[in-house]
Amino acid sequence: MKLVVLAGTPGSGKTSVLLHTIKALMRNEKRPSVVKVDCLWTDDDQRFKRLDIPVHVGLAKDMCPDHFTIYNTEEMLRWAEAEGADVLLSETAGLCLRCAPYPDECLAVCVIDVTTGPNTPLKVGPLLTTADVVVMTKGDLVSQAEREVFRERVLEVNPECNIVEANGLTGKGAFELAELIRSGPDAVDDMLLRYNPPLAICSLCTGETRVARKHHMGVLRNLDGFMEYKGE
Amino acid sequence: MSEIINLTILGGVNKEGADEPIRSVEICSGEIVGIVGPTGSGKSTLIDDIEQLAQGDTPTGRTILVNGQKPDANIRVDPRKKLVAQLSQNMHFLADMTVEEFLQMHARSRGKDEGLVSRVIELANTLTGEPIAPHHHLTALSGGQSRSLMTADIAVISDSPVVLIDEVENAGIKKQEALQLLAGEGKIVVVVTHDPVLALMSSRRIVIRNGGMVDIITTSQEEQDVCCKISEVDNWLMSLRETIRRGDIVEQVA
Numbered sequence: 238m239k240l241v242v243l244a245g246t247p248g249s250g251k252t253s254v255l256l257h258t259i260k261a262l263m264r265n266e267k268r269p270s271v272v273k274v275d276c277l278w279t280d281d282d283q284r285f286k287r288l289d290i291p292v293h294v295g296l297a298k299d300m301c302p303d304h305f306t307i308y309n310t311e312e313m314l315r316w317a318e319a320e321g322a323d324v325l326l327s328e329t330a331g332l333c334l335r336c337a338p339y340p341d342e343c344l345a346v347c348v349i350d351v352t353t354g355p356n357t358p359l360k361v362g363p364l365l366t367t368a369d370v371v372v373m374t375k376g377d378l379v380s381q382a383e384r385e386v387f388r389e390r391v392l393e394v395n396p397e398c399n400i401v402e403a404n405g406l407t408g409k410g411a412f413e414l415a416e417l418i419r420s421g422p423d424a425v426d427d428m429l430l431r432y433n434p435p436l437a438i439c440s441l442c443t444g445e446t447r448v449a450r451k452h453h454m455g456v457l458r459n460l461d462g463f464m465e466y467k468g469e
Numbered sequence: 470m471s472e473i474i475n476l477t478i479l480g481g482v483n484k485e486g487a488d489e490p491i492r493s494v495e496i497c498s499g500e501i502v503g504i505v506g507p508t509g510s511g512k513s514t515l516i517d518d519i520e521q522l523a524q525g526d527t528p529t530g531r532t533i534l535v536n537g538q539k540p541d542a543n544i545r546v547d548p549r550k551k552l553v554a555q556l557s558q559n560m561h562f563l564a565d566m567t568v569e570e571f572l573q574m575h576a577r578s579r580g581k582d583e584g585l586v587s588r589v590i591e592l593a594n595t596l597t598g599e600p601i602a603p604h605h606h607l608t609a610l611s612g613g614q615s616r617s618l619m620t621a622d623i624a625v626i627s628d629s630p631v632v633l634i635d636e637v638e639n640a641g642i643k644k645q646e647a648l649q650l651l652a653g654e655g656k657i658v659v660v661v662t663h664d665p666v667l668a669l670m671s672s673r674r675i676v677i678r679n680g681g682m683v684d685i686i687t688t689s690q691e692e693q694d695v696c697c698k699i700s701e702v703d704n705w706l707m708s709l710r711e712t713i714r715r716g717d718i719v720e721q722v723a
Contacts, residue, residue, distance in 0.1 A: 382623075382627065388578065389578035407517075407527075407528055409517070409521070
């Protein structure tokens with residue numbers, strides 16, 4: 238089973254790129270399946286269902302959506318197996334730039350919107366820097382020069398990645414991405430994350446809603462960068 | 470840096486998925502080729518296929534050969550090796566940085582000397598009204614200023630043997646000068662246009678309909694004569710426009 242984990246900020250075009258890539262995979266006689274993780278609500282599954290492939294939605298609700306994705310990876314792989322698929326495309330909710338929910342034995346794909354400007358690659362963090370493939374979307378809305386500057390910035394923070402310039406409207410880049418998926422790794426048992434999730438366990442993680450500082454405990458970081466443990 | 474190359478476009482399919490009637494077009498160094506057709510017919514899509522050196526892997530299924538051969542994967546993506554410079558329809562920059570910072574970064578991405586930046590700005594200012602300064606913010610430039618800067622950037626930094634131009638006439642800049650600047654010496658120029666002067670300045674024009682290449686017209690002697698005549702009219706219009714821009718009075722009919 239090929240595992241593809243697709244991350245990227247909301248609105249970057251993850252779903253549109255995936256839809257075209259699925260068609261390209263099917264033309265190559267692969268049997269893709271999709272798990273779409275979101276926080277509270279999604280109707281993206283309807284778009285995938287039109288392609289007549291197995292689709293599963295996971296809503297993280299009160300749990301961090303990236304932690305939810307990681308925690309449920311085995312479950313997703315089992316489901317895809319039972320559906321007779323040979324590729325599992327896991328589309329993350331894509332909200333937090335700190336978590337990068339990529340296991341080592343997957344094809345890690347980061348989708349990034351070129352119109353957010355060439356400083357964005359510097360802000361994205363492990364989501365971008367630990368990805369195997371960086372998909373640049375909406376390039377048709379900027380000049381060639383701007384695309385090239387953006388590309389340079391991506392390579393500054395992730396020199397080893399494959400860059401795919403994609404267009405969710407026309408399907409540009411889908412063929413290339415499908416080829417990378419076909420030659421990607423197979424998922425194994427006992428996979429490791431490429432990058433650790435945030436360290437802090439604090440009272441906010443367990444449901445504290447009061448803002449005042451005196452109510453907080455755990456591993457906490459000050460505005461000036463000082464990190465401390467407060468508690469018993 | 471323009472090495473001598475030729476491009477071959479091998480036909481793919483139109484919007485209905487049927488084979489497009491023109492199966493092969495070869496374009497040689499020094500040639501200007503027009504792309505014409507109704508809006509929405511797929512002219513920009515053809516330009517995009519050439520920009521990416523499509524290998525049957527775009528929605529049109531077209532293949533682009535360089536010197537009769539399949540190009541290297543590197544040539545397709547690495548800006549340092551790119552054969553193609555493209556002036557697209559976009560009239561604005563979205564990058565939040567100054568003109569100077571942006572041009573320096575672009576020069577770096579193309580493996581060029583950052584000293585070229587002042588040359589780009591100088592050239593851009595010959596095409597536009599209000600001058601652009603290095604400290605200006607890209608996002609605050611006008612449409613005409615942005616377009617001039619994009620044009621000069623292509624002439625100097627993205628100096629490539631193939632230049633693709635998408636509708637330069639809508640840009641509010643001096644179009645014939647811009648075309649001359651972009652065409653340089655011995656380059657292949659492919660220009661999407663509705664403008665009769667630009668269309669007839671090309672040696673051939675590819676006609677697009679419903680996503681497919683349906684015809685290739687070679688510019689006849691008669692058409693070239695027409696082109697000379699409308700150039701005169703066009704230049705006259707341009708000078709009138711300049712007169713009005715300067716706040717002067719239009720005095721006589723030529």
